[in-house]
Amino acid sequence: MTLPHPTADQISLPIVLGVLGDPTRLAIVRYLASKEGVPMNCSKFLDLTSKTNLSYHLAKLREAGVTRAEVVGTSRLITLRRDDLDRRFPGLLDSVIAAAGDDAALPTIGGHDIEAADA
Amino acid sequence: MTLPHPTADQISLPIVLGVLGDPTRLAIVRYLASKEGVPMNCSKFLDLTSKTNLSYHLAKLREAGVTRAEVVGTSRLITLRRDDLDRRFPGLLDSVIAAAGDDAALPTIGGHDIEAADA
DNA sequence: TCCTTAGTTCAAAAGTTATTGAACAATTGG
């Protein structure tokens, strides 16, 4: 029941950049980064789009090596692959997240601001 | 005869990431970065693809705000918009270029290595 | 067991991006 993930050295720069070049996926990554260490299940992202489409975007992120998904019961716990991405592309994730943090045009999660979500 | 460029604050993160998520365009950006300050004309990139397709990719880079194209006679002199990109997305361009520098899968320009090209 | 929750898969449709070739425009040099 383990989902397919690329190994760290299979992660490709153009693929990662392409995958991040989508507002929905960028919003997911930004949110994961804002809650780093806390694994999220997919339902957290349901205000972004439909369940089916979310499944598609989360698969893209996972297949690109940006996120890791662990199957736990009926949930998938999603985390950012920060360690692997930092090793492979130093500084990239941080600069993307910092830039995304300022971007009012990106969709947000949780109804309000990313900073304001949850306790 | 000035070509359309976005202003610095019109440059959008997802659009820049999407535009960089293409091996041909990433190769162009990497090459421009390796020759920073030296304006290139389009013909430098002709080993990557056809003239028509190159025109298309260079337009994408320009419209995203990644490059600037200045019309000089019958040439366009292409430069990286490093200052604007750094202001807008600090560290992003550097980390992308550094990561692209290690990437043997990206096409190269000049017949051999980027480091080895020209004098 | 039956129902609910969480998420996937599949196939179709819609939309977007990339690639091509032929024709075009502008500048420069003879």
Added chain:
DNA sequence: CCAATTGTTCAATAACTTTTGAACTAAGGA
């Protein structure tokens, strides 16, 4: 003026990506 050089535009096609809904699986609780 004529030709060459440098690059663009246009329309067609090919190739991908995104979105959708209906049907599905797998786990957990009553």
